[in-house]
Amino acid sequence: MKFGIVAFPSKKLQDLANTYRKRYDSHYSKVTPHITLKEGFEVNEADIKVITEKLATIAKKHAPLNIHASRVSSFFPNTNVIYFKIEPTEQLSNLHNELHAEINIGKPRHVFVPHITIAQDISAAEHDDIFGQLRMVGVNEKDTIDRIHLLYQLEDGSWTTYETYKLTGDE
Amino acid sequence: MKFGIVAFPSKKLQDLANTYRKRYDSHYSKVTPHITLKEGFEVNEADIKVITEKLATIAKKHAPLNIHASRVSSFFPNTNVIYFKIEPTEQLSNLHNELHAEINIGKPRHVFVPHITIAQDISAAEHDDIFGQLRMVGVNEKDTIDRIHLLYQLEDGSWTTYETYKLTGDE
Numbered sequence: 001m002k003f004g005i006v007a008f009p010s011k012k013l014q015d016l017a018n019t020y021r022k023r024y025d026s027h028y029s030k031v032t033p034h035i036t037l038k039e040g041f042e043v044n045e046a047d048i049k050v051i052t053e054k055l056a057t058i059a060k061k062h063a064p065l066n067i068h069a070s071r072v073s074s075f076f077p078n079t080n081v082i083y084f085k086i087e088p089t090e091q092l093s094n095l096h097n098e099l100h101a102e103i104n105i106g107k108p109r110h111v112f113v114p115h116i117t118i119a120q121d122i123s124a125a126e127h128d129d130i131f132g133q134l135r136m137v138g139v140n141e142k143d144t145i146d147r148i149h150l151l152y153q154l155e156d157g158s159w160t161t162y163e164t165y166k167l168t169g170d171e
Numbered sequence: 172m173k174f175g176i177v178a179f180p181s182k183k184l185q186d187l188a189n190t191y192r193k194r195y196d197s198h199y200s201k202v203t204p205h206i207t208l209k210e211g212f213e214v215n216e217a218d219i220k221v222i223t224e225k226l227a228t229i230a231k232k233h234a235p236l237n238i239h240a241s242r243v244s245s246f247f248p249n250t251n252v253i254y255f256k257i258e259p260t261e262q263l264s265n266l267h268n269e270l271h272a273e274i275n276i277g278k279p280r281h282v283f284v285p286h287i288t289i290a291q292d293i294s295a296a297e298h299d300d301i302f303g304q305l306r307m308v309g310v311n312e313k314d315t316i317d318r319i320h321l322l323y324q325l326e327d328g329s330w331t332t333y334e335t336y337k338l339t340g341d342e
Contacts, residue, residue, distance in 0.1 A: 030200075
Protein backbone atom coordinates (compact mmCIF):
# COMPACT_ATOMS: atom_id res chain seq x y z
CA MET A 1 0.00 0.00 0.00
CA LYS A 2 1.06 3.56 -0.60
CA PHE A 3 1.46 5.65 2.54
CA GLY A 4 2.27 9.30 3.13
CA ILE A 5 2.88 11.50 6.17
CA VAL A 6 1.26 14.92 6.50
CA ALA A 7 0.37 17.67 8.96
CA PHE A 8 -3.12 19.11 8.65
CA PRO A 9 -3.32 22.79 9.63
CA SER A 10 -6.26 24.24 11.58
CA LYS A 11 -9.77 24.08 10.16
CA LYS A 12 -9.51 27.83 9.51
CA LEU A 13 -6.42 27.46 7.33
CA GLN A 14 -7.84 24.36 5.59
CA ASP A 15 -11.05 26.26 4.81
CA LEU A 16 -9.03 29.16 3.39
CA ALA A 17 -6.92 26.84 1.21
CA ASN A 18 -10.06 25.09 -0.02
CA THR A 19 -11.57 28.33 -1.33
CA TYR A 20 -8.77 28.18 -3.94
CA ARG A 21 -8.33 24.42 -4.20
CA LYS A 22 -11.93 23.78 -5.21
CA ARG A 23 -11.32 25.86 -8.31
CA TYR A 24 -7.67 25.26 -9.11
CA ASP A 25 -6.43 22.00 -7.55
CA SER A 26 -6.99 18.68 -9.33
CA HIS A 27 -6.38 16.87 -6.00
CA TYR A 28 -9.03 18.90 -4.20
CA SER A 29 -11.36 15.94 -3.66
CA LYS A 30 -8.63 13.42 -2.84
CA VAL A 31 -7.37 14.82 0.46
CA THR A 32 -8.02 17.88 2.64
CA PRO A 33 -5.39 20.70 2.69
CA HIS A 34 -2.12 19.62 4.26
CA ILE A 35 1.64 20.06 4.58
CA THR A 36 3.40 16.99 3.16
CA LEU A 37 6.15 15.76 5.48
CA LYS A 38 6.94 12.59 3.56
CA GLU A 39 5.65 11.94 0.06
CA GLY A 40 3.97 8.70 -0.96
CA PHE A 41 6.01 5.54 -0.34
CA GLU A 42 5.16 1.87 -0.81
CA VAL A 43 4.94 -0.31 2.30
CA ASN A 44 4.29 -4.05 2.55
CA GLU A 45 1.52 -4.97 4.98
CA ALA A 46 4.12 -6.75 7.10
CA ASP A 47 6.20 -3.59 7.59
CA ILE A 48 3.40 -1.24 8.65
CA LYS A 49 3.75 -2.09 12.32
CA VAL A 50 7.44 -1.16 12.39
CA ILE A 51 6.69 2.15 10.71
CA THR A 52 3.86 3.03 13.09
CA GLU A 53 6.13 2.29 16.05
CA LYS A 54 8.83 4.54 14.62
CA LEU A 55 6.31 7.31 14.05
CA ALA A 56 5.01 7.05 17.61
CA THR A 57 8.58 7.38 18.90
CA ILE A 58 9.37 10.33 16.64
CA ALA A 59 6.14 12.16 17.55
CA LYS A 60 6.94 11.87 21.25
CA LYS A 61 10.23 13.71 20.70
CA HIS A 62 8.92 16.66 18.71
CA ALA A 63 6.92 19.61 19.99
CA PRO A 64 3.77 20.96 18.29
CA LEU A 65 4.71 22.77 15.07
CA ASN A 66 4.44 26.54 14.99
CA ILE A 67 3.79 27.42 11.39
CA HIS A 68 3.41 30.67 9.49
CA ALA A 69 1.72 30.67 6.08
CA SER A 70 3.36 33.86 4.94
CA ARG A 71 2.70 34.30 1.22
CA VAL A 72 1.45 32.74 -1.98
CA SER A 73 4.30 31.26 -4.00
CA SER A 74 4.83 28.95 -6.99
CA PHE A 75 7.10 26.10 -8.05
CA PHE A 76 7.07 27.43 -11.62
CA PRO A 77 8.96 26.70 -13.88
CA ASN A 78 9.55 23.26 -12.29
CA THR A 79 5.83 22.60 -12.05
CA ASN A 80 2.73 24.76 -12.28
CA VAL A 81 1.99 24.34 -8.58
CA ILE A 82 0.85 27.35 -6.56
CA TYR A 83 0.99 27.13 -2.77
CA PHE A 84 0.84 28.85 0.59
CA LYS A 85 4.50 29.13 1.56
CA ILE A 86 5.13 27.91 5.11
CA GLU A 87 8.12 29.73 6.54
CA PRO A 88 10.94 27.20 6.96
CA THR A 89 11.88 26.58 10.59
CA GLU A 90 14.44 24.38 12.25
CA GLN A 91 11.56 22.55 13.92
CA LEU A 92 9.95 21.63 10.57
CA SER A 93 13.20 20.57 8.93
CA ASN A 94 14.24 18.52 11.96
CA LEU A 95 10.96 16.64 11.85
CA HIS A 96 11.20 16.18 8.08
CA ASN A 97 14.78 14.94 8.30
CA GLU A 98 14.06 12.52 11.11
CA LEU A 99 11.04 11.06 9.29
CA HIS A 100 13.21 10.41 6.23
CA ALA A 101 16.12 9.03 8.24
CA GLU A 102 13.98 6.68 10.34
CA ILE A 103 11.56 5.62 7.62
CA ASN A 104 14.17 4.99 5.00
CA ILE A 105 11.78 4.19 2.14
CA GLY A 106 11.88 6.44 -0.90
CA LYS A 107 14.27 9.36 -0.91
CA PRO A 108 12.88 12.92 -0.76
CA ARG A 109 12.02 13.75 -4.36
CA HIS A 110 12.58 17.46 -3.82
CA VAL A 111 14.36 19.78 -1.44
CA PHE A 112 11.96 20.25 1.51
CA VAL A 113 9.94 23.40 0.88
CA PRO A 114 7.11 23.31 3.43
CA HIS A 115 3.89 24.36 1.75
CA ILE A 116 0.14 23.89 1.35
CA THR A 117 -0.76 23.35 -2.30
CA ILE A 118 -3.68 25.46 -3.55
CA ALA A 119 -3.40 24.94 -7.33
CA GLN A 120 -1.97 22.20 -9.57
CA ASP A 121 -2.46 20.58 -12.98
CA ILE A 122 -3.21 23.94 -14.54
CA SER A 123 -1.94 25.23 -17.89
CA ALA A 124 0.93 27.72 -18.12
CA ALA A 125 -1.51 30.47 -19.07
CA GLU A 126 -3.81 29.63 -16.15
CA HIS A 127 -0.82 29.52 -13.86
CA ASP A 128 0.28 33.03 -14.78
CA ASP A 129 -3.24 34.33 -14.44
CA ILE A 130 -4.06 32.67 -11.11
CA PHE A 131 -0.64 33.24 -9.58
CA GLY A 132 -0.81 36.92 -10.49
CA GLN A 133 -4.13 37.24 -8.70
CA LEU A 134 -3.41 35.12 -5.63
CA ARG A 135 0.02 36.63 -5.03
CA MET A 136 -1.71 40.00 -4.66
CA VAL A 137 -4.30 38.62 -2.22
CA GLY A 138 -1.56 36.81 -0.31
CA VAL A 139 -1.91 34.92 2.96
CA ASN A 140 -0.76 35.61 6.50
CA GLU A 141 -1.86 32.95 8.97
CA LYS A 142 -0.09 31.57 12.02
CA ASP A 143 -1.05 28.22 13.42
CA THR A 144 0.05 25.48 15.79
CA ILE A 145 -0.20 21.86 14.62
CA ASP A 146 -0.06 19.38 17.47
CA ARG A 147 -0.21 16.09 15.55
CA ILE A 148 0.88 14.35 12.35
CA HIS A 149 -1.06 11.84 10.24
CA LEU A 150 -0.05 8.64 8.51
CA LEU A 151 -2.32 8.26 5.45
CA TYR A 152 -2.79 5.51 2.87
CA GLN A 153 -4.01 5.89 -0.67
CA LEU A 154 -7.00 4.11 -2.20
CA GLU A 155 -7.13 2.99 -5.83
CA ASP A 156 -9.05 6.11 -6.87
CA GLY A 157 -6.27 8.36 -5.54
CA SER A 158 -8.05 9.46 -2.35
CA TRP A 159 -6.36 9.20 1.06
CA THR A 160 -7.64 7.68 4.30
CA THR A 161 -5.97 8.31 7.66
CA TYR A 162 -4.30 5.21 9.08
CA GLU A 163 -3.19 6.72 12.35
CA THR A 164 -2.58 10.01 14.12
CA TYR A 165 0.41 10.82 16.31
CA LYS A 166 0.42 13.69 18.80
CA LEU A 167 3.55 15.81 18.94
CA THR A 168 4.22 15.80 22.64
CA GLY A 169 7.98 16.39 22.87
CA ASP A 170 10.19 19.37 23.63
CA GLU A 171 12.25 19.71 20.44
CA MET B 172 -16.92 22.46 14.93
CA LYS B 173 -18.86 19.48 13.65
CA PHE B 174 -17.39 16.12 14.56
CA GLY B 175 -18.34 12.55 13.67
CA ILE B 176 -17.09 9.08 14.63
CA VAL B 177 -16.53 6.39 12.01
CA ALA B 178 -14.82 3.07 11.35
CA PHE B 179 -12.99 2.77 8.03
CA PRO B 180 -12.97 -0.79 6.66
CA SER B 181 -9.93 -2.29 4.89
CA LYS B 182 -8.53 -0.70 1.75
CA LYS B 183 -10.00 -3.61 -0.22
CA LEU B 184 -13.52 -2.93 1.00
CA GLN B 185 -13.10 0.84 0.59
CA ASP B 186 -11.92 0.32 -3.00
CA LEU B 187 -14.92 -1.89 -3.70
CA ALA B 188 -17.35 0.65 -2.25
CA ASN B 189 -15.71 3.43 -4.26
CA THR B 190 -16.34 1.66 -7.56
CA TYR B 191 -20.03 2.41 -6.88
CA ARG B 192 -19.68 5.62 -4.89
CA LYS B 193 -17.82 7.47 -7.64
CA ARG B 194 -20.87 7.07 -9.85
CA TYR B 195 -23.77 7.13 -7.40
CA ASP B 196 -22.78 8.85 -4.14
CA SER B 197 -22.92 12.65 -3.86
CA HIS B 198 -20.59 12.45 -0.83
CA TYR B 199 -17.98 10.45 -2.73
CA SER B 200 -15.37 13.23 -2.67
CA LYS B 201 -16.07 14.36 0.91
CA VAL B 202 -14.92 11.30 2.83
CA THR B 203 -13.63 7.81 2.04
CA PRO B 204 -15.98 4.80 2.55
CA HIS B 205 -16.86 4.24 6.21
CA ILE B 206 -19.27 2.86 8.79
CA THR B 207 -20.77 5.75 10.77
CA LEU B 208 -20.73 5.06 14.51
CA LYS B 209 -21.90 8.51 15.60
CA GLU B 210 -23.36 11.03 13.17
CA GLY B 211 -22.21 14.65 13.01
CA PHE B 212 -22.46 16.56 16.32
CA GLU B 213 -21.39 20.09 17.23
CA VAL B 214 -18.58 20.49 19.76
CA ASN B 215 -17.13 23.70 21.23
CA GLU B 216 -13.35 23.91 20.99
CA ALA B 217 -13.24 23.82 24.80
CA ASP B 218 -14.99 20.44 25.00
CA ILE B 219 -12.87 18.57 22.44
CA LYS B 220 -10.34 17.44 25.01
CA VAL B 221 -13.00 15.78 27.19
CA ILE B 222 -14.41 13.95 24.18
CA THR B 223 -11.01 12.70 23.01
CA GLU B 224 -10.30 11.39 26.51
CA LYS B 225 -13.63 9.56 26.59
CA LEU B 226 -12.94 8.07 23.17
CA ALA B 227 -9.50 6.86 24.26
CA THR B 228 -11.09 5.16 27.28
CA ILE B 229 -13.87 3.57 25.22
CA ALA B 230 -11.44 2.29 22.57
CA LYS B 231 -9.32 0.59 25.22
CA LYS B 232 -12.34 -1.45 26.33
CA HIS B 233 -13.51 -2.69 22.94
CA ALA B 234 -11.92 -5.36 20.79
CA PRO B 235 -11.28 -4.99 17.03
CA LEU B 236 -14.58 -5.18 15.13
CA ASN B 237 -15.29 -8.28 13.10
CA ILE B 238 -17.57 -7.14 10.32
CA HIS B 239 -19.37 -8.88 7.49
CA ALA B 240 -20.63 -6.86 4.53
CA SER B 241 -23.24 -9.39 3.53
CA ARG B 242 -25.51 -7.82 0.92
CA VAL B 243 -26.56 -4.67 -0.89
CA SER B 244 -29.58 -3.09 0.77
CA SER B 245 -31.53 0.20 0.70
CA PHE B 246 -33.19 2.61 3.12
CA PHE B 247 -35.98 3.22 0.59
CA PRO B 248 -38.67 4.50 1.11
CA ASN B 249 -37.19 6.51 4.01
CA THR B 250 -34.36 7.79 1.83
CA ASN B 251 -32.91 6.74 -1.51
CA VAL B 252 -29.72 5.49 0.11
CA ILE B 253 -28.19 2.22 -1.09
CA TYR B 254 -25.57 0.55 1.09
CA PHE B 255 -23.49 -2.49 1.91
CA LYS B 256 -25.33 -4.00 4.84
CA ILE B 257 -23.00 -4.83 7.73
CA GLU B 258 -24.43 -7.73 9.72
CA PRO B 259 -25.49 -6.42 13.14
CA THR B 260 -23.42 -7.83 16.00
CA GLU B 261 -23.50 -7.33 19.72
CA GLN B 262 -19.98 -5.96 19.44
CA LEU B 263 -21.04 -3.22 17.02
CA SER B 264 -24.14 -2.24 18.94
CA ASN B 265 -22.27 -2.21 22.26
CA LEU B 266 -19.71 0.18 20.81
CA HIS B 267 -22.42 2.34 19.21
CA ASN B 268 -24.39 2.48 22.45
CA GLU B 269 -21.41 3.34 24.58
CA LEU B 270 -20.33 6.12 22.22
CA HIS B 271 -23.80 7.67 22.44
CA ALA B 272 -24.04 7.23 26.21
CA GLU B 273 -20.59 8.68 26.93
CA ILE B 274 -20.64 11.43 24.33
CA ASN B 275 -24.11 12.65 25.09
CA ILE B 276 -24.32 15.24 22.31
CA GLY B 277 -27.01 14.77 19.68
CA LYS B 278 -29.32 11.78 19.96
CA PRO B 279 -29.05 9.00 17.36
CA ARG B 280 -31.17 10.23 14.45
CA HIS B 281 -31.99 6.69 13.35
CA VAL B 282 -32.04 3.19 14.72
CA PHE B 283 -28.45 1.89 14.35
CA VAL B 284 -28.22 -0.04 11.10
CA PRO B 285 -24.50 -0.55 10.49
CA HIS B 286 -23.74 0.09 6.83
CA ILE B 287 -21.38 1.50 4.22
CA THR B 288 -23.21 3.92 1.92
CA ILE B 289 -22.58 3.38 -1.79
CA ALA B 290 -25.33 5.58 -3.33
CA GLN B 291 -27.25 8.66 -2.16
CA ASP B 292 -28.97 11.79 -3.50
CA ILE B 293 -30.31 9.86 -6.47
CA SER B 294 -33.82 10.09 -7.94
CA ALA B 295 -36.48 7.46 -7.25
CA ALA B 296 -36.10 6.13 -10.79
CA GLU B 297 -32.30 5.96 -10.49
CA HIS B 298 -32.67 4.27 -7.12
CA ASP B 299 -34.85 1.50 -8.54
CA ASP B 300 -32.52 1.02 -11.46
CA ILE B 301 -29.27 1.00 -9.50
CA PHE B 302 -30.62 -0.99 -6.57
CA GLY B 303 -31.96 -3.62 -8.94
CA GLN B 304 -28.51 -4.02 -10.49
CA LEU B 305 -26.38 -3.85 -7.35
CA ARG B 306 -28.61 -6.18 -5.36
CA MET B 307 -27.92 -8.82 -7.99
CA VAL B 308 -24.15 -8.27 -7.88
CA GLY B 309 -24.25 -8.28 -4.08
CA VAL B 310 -21.31 -8.16 -1.71
CA ASN B 311 -19.74 -10.70 0.61
CA GLU B 312 -16.69 -9.39 2.43
CA LYS B 313 -15.44 -10.08 5.92
CA ASP B 314 -13.06 -7.71 7.60
CA THR B 315 -11.52 -6.77 10.93
CA ILE B 316 -11.38 -3.10 11.88
CA ASP B 317 -8.91 -2.40 14.67
CA ARG B 318 -9.44 1.36 15.14
CA ILE B 319 -12.03 4.12 15.08
CA HIS B 320 -11.65 7.70 13.82
CA LEU B 321 -12.84 11.03 15.17
CA LEU B 322 -13.38 13.32 12.15
CA TYR B 323 -14.25 17.00 11.80
CA GLN B 324 -15.99 18.67 8.90
CA LEU B 325 -14.66 21.57 6.84
CA GLU B 326 -16.87 24.31 5.41
CA ASP B 327 -16.99 22.59 2.01
CA GLY B 328 -18.44 19.42 3.58
CA SER B 329 -15.26 17.34 3.46
CA TRP B 330 -13.94 15.55 6.56
CA THR B 331 -10.45 15.56 8.09
CA THR B 332 -9.36 13.03 10.72
CA TYR B 333 -8.80 14.61 14.13
CA GLU B 334 -7.59 11.50 15.90
CA THR B 335 -7.48 7.71 15.65
CA TYR B 336 -8.15 5.31 18.53
CA LYS B 337 -7.04 1.68 18.45
CA LEU B 338 -9.53 -0.88 19.71
CA THR B 339 -7.37 -2.82 22.13
CA GLY B 340 -9.92 -4.24 24.59
CA ASP B 341 -11.52 -7.63 25.10
CA GLU B 342 -15.24 -6.85 24.70
